[in-house]
Amino acid sequence: MINKLKLYAQLVKFEHTIFALPFVLAAVFIVERGIPPVEKLxxxxxxxxxxxxxxxxxxxxxxxxxxxxxxxxxxxxSVTGAVKAGEILFLAxxxxxxxxxxxxKLNKLAFYLSPVAILLLIIYPLGKRFTNFVHLILGAVYFIIPIAVSVALKGQVxxxxxxxxxxxxxxxAGFDIFYALQDVEFDRKVGVHSIPAKFGVKKAIFFARFFHLLTFVFLVLTGYFAGLGYIYYAGLMILTxxxxxxxxxxxEDDLSKINVAFFTINGYISIMYMIVVILDIFLKI
Structure with a gap:
């Protein structure tokens, strides 16, 4: 059983939950302006x-x-058969x-809206078959995370x-483009859609940079509308x-450090954002 659980953890790369979870907690503290009820958390x-x-x-x-x-x-x-296709679907x-x-368990509105999240989770992998902008579908999944937190805690957005x-x-969406850079030729060969496969490596890197510029802009606006202070904006500069x-x-001519950029740096960014939000709320300046 333990070995099977390890295989399932490998399958879904459980350790990469670190990308989303700190942002979830940051959203919790922004909405609650402090420590939320333990049961809701x-x-x-x-x-x-x-x-x-x-x-x-x-x-x-x-x-x-x-x-x-x-x-x-x-x-x-999933490919070697250590976890069979039926088991993967069952886990999903x-x-x-x-x-x-x-x-x-959170509230009725959260319950009624939960199928939307599941639908997006299904559309993302299928989207690789019909749109080059599939990265934005994954982005849509992350877009609803803090909104879902707001609904869960306050019953409103x-x-x-x-x-x-x-x-x-x-x-x-930006770092998903980076991840797709690894498979440009393969994706073109088998018909997998992505920005790198459609536009090439150079233009794909430009798309990623533009998306991350938008990230900075929207995080600044988050701080403004959440009423956050100097600690938040100083931390945002470091995060940037x-x-x-x-x-x-x-x-363009060296993709050897994709794993460092994708896994390590993005993990730091996520954790840092959570810490900055918490510090700003509890050490308001």
Whole structure:
């Protein structure tokens, strides 16, 4: 059982939950202006983790025909058969059910809106078959995260969470473009749609830079509408430095540092944003 759980964790890259979870917590503190009720925080975290698990499982399930052909993914547990296709789909369905139940435990509006999140999680992997801007579908998944937090805590959508959602959307869309740079030739060969496959590496890097510029703009607006102070904006400058550094690692003629840019730097950015928000709220200047 333990070995099987390890395989499932490998399948969905559970450790990468770090990308979304700190932003979830940042949204919680922005909406609540402090520490939220423990029970609500618990169900928000369960919803976030189960939602991400469902999304990764759906992604692995629908991508199986491509992953079996891609040399880069030949050792993935979904491809080797260590986790079978039926198990992947079962994990996706169970995780989706946990997400819906978590929403039910939060409030009725969250429960009624939870299928929207699941629908987006399914559309993203399927989107690779019909749109080059599939990265924005993934962005839409992240866009609704802080809005869902606002609904869960207040039963309504606060304007600051809309801008935070937009910031998160373009942040994740930008680094999803970086991730797709690894498979440009393969994607063109098998018909997988993406910005790099359509426009080439140079223009794809420009798209990622533009998206991350929008991230900065929307995070500034988040701070304004949330009434955050100097600590937030100072931290945002440092965070922007990490974003700029991330882009210096990706060059048209050298993609060897994609993993550092995609995994390491984005993990730091997510955690840093959460810390900055919490410090600003509790050490208001």
């Amino acid at each position: 618990f169900w928000i975290l369960i919803a976030a983790v189960s939602g991400r698990t469902a999304g990764m499982a759906f992604n692995r399930f629908f991508d199986l025909p491509f992953d079996r052909l891609n040399p880069r993914t030949k050792n993935w547990v 369905v169970i995780s989706s059910a946990v997400l819906v139940f978590s929403a039910y 606060e304007i600051s969470t809309v801008f935070l959602g937009l910031g998160m959307a373009f942040w994740v 430095g990490f974003l700029i550094y991330e882009h210096t690692l990706i060059k």
